[in-house]
Amino acid sequence: MSTTNNYAGIPDQFAQLETAKVILIPVPYDGTSTWGKGADKGPEAFLKASENMELYDIETATEPYQQGIYLADAITEDSSPEAMVNEVHKTTKQYIKRNKFVTLFGGEHSVSIGTIRAFNECFSNLTVLHIDAHADLRESYDGTKFNHACAVHEASQHTNLIQVGIRSMDVIEKTYMDEEKTFFAHDMSTDEYWVDKVVDLMTENVFITFDLDALDPSIMPSTGTPEPGGLFWYETLEFLKQVFEEKNVVGFDIVELCPNAVDKSSDFLAAKLYYKMLSYKFMGQSIDETYDNTYDVDLKSGNSNISKFEEDED
Template sequence: MSTTNTALSYPHFLGSEIAQATQEQALFHVLPVPYEESVSYGGGTAKGPSAILNASWQLEVFDGKSRPCDAHIHTLPAIDCSVPTEQVLNAIEEATAQIVRVGAVPAILGGEHTISSGVIRGLKKGGMTDFGVVQFDAHADLRHAYEDNLYSHASVMKRVVEMGVPLYQLGVRAFCEEEMQARKEFQVGYIDADVLVPKNINQFELPDDFPENVFISFDVDGFDPYVMPATGTPVAGGFGWYQALALINSIAAQRRIIGFDVVELAPIENLHAYDFIGAQLVYKIMGIIQRQRQPNN
């Protein structure tokens, strides 16, 4: 069972600059999920959604290319994470399905990576039948279970591929033999960090048979720790800020992005830069999606 800190605040995303849009108006529905249960090293991910939302009040509305907020943003109430894990995942599933049903883009704020399996269930329940996941991460997360926990953050992508959802991984640099075998069994595509980073790859081609619709799952430990140390399991050798954004733009040039999550931010007290990086990342992805959906804006 996870515990939500009731002292945390969940303001509307970018609420210092824009009014809360209605669910009907908004292209982006932001869903905070302060879930933390199976972290295996450093803790604090339950505070990630609140930190991102609070930091978003310091963002500029112009992201350098457009005003993503012009597509309108609605921030939903945080998921109650004080209940058993399966109930949390069910709540995420239902909330995500509702977002999809009204034609909006889910922007999910974690919390640990476990939450992504509930999001994927929600996409399917909401009527998305043909989509794939592109994962930015230091870890493969393809163990069948970790410490006997099927819902571990280290097993989340195994749950995803077991649903029949195609997966492509970017930046992975920590995995075990079991996960290598899972990649083969489920035909997981990948460019690992030992190739991606030294060669400074900024564009890549998804396989021809990868679905047209793509959900991006972004674990902030995909960044190198010099960019993002505020995460529970940092691993040296990750991508930098501009490389990550270029890779997301490369996805948008090939496929339709239907939603995203940003997970595993574990705020460091009195070091607000990393909270701001999390908020910037969310808003930058919104901008990429907005320009894809509304190219004249």
């Protein structure tokens, strides 16, 4: 067990807000899940697993932590789903405006509503790459539009949403789905060119929201709503690496880890996935190279897209 409060127990010199290129925001929220509970314990399990992970990435021959990773205070607002989303939105946007590479670890998928909103206000012509077993396109569910089942509804209306790995949905979600930009798991299993097709549909700026139930439950059983027929480890990494190589990934979140006391393998997979994504982001950048993640110039001039969501910022 690490004696520090830093991500993965990294030395203090790599964990300072002022110099870190990466921000990691935990969001231990599980207020709208409808079957398996426990996503609020996901960030803690992820961080504990990260402390026991080797920090040298063999594939890229890099140590991503040396870019600097600042572990932000957890967002614990849980008075209502809307209040949580608003807090995630506000906090995420504050760190983006500090020119950081912002990442979040949930929590259930409703946290991504606030995350995506912040990134869409800060980056022009944003693609949201939604990797998930479920479509999550409902306009509202259980009396709120801030439900995990609505995680990318707003993105479907205001961003270039591309969905990958989908294998479970309600018929009402077809109303909001762009099937030309939806890659169903059963089709992906027989299409050797699906990765290239996904990348070709992307704009330059890409935000990734990764629901861990996109992965097959044989390698990721600890999720709230596991579905058979999911992605496997190396095909997932190959896909992600190509996205990072060919596009400007501006940030990402990972959600829906529901840890259990018996099997820690899912916690460790989540920790490795996060670190692999960082390795792909920074694999061509030296440690002392200044990070440039320039956000939408309209935001700098005060003419951001914030009005379309009618959100007030402090």
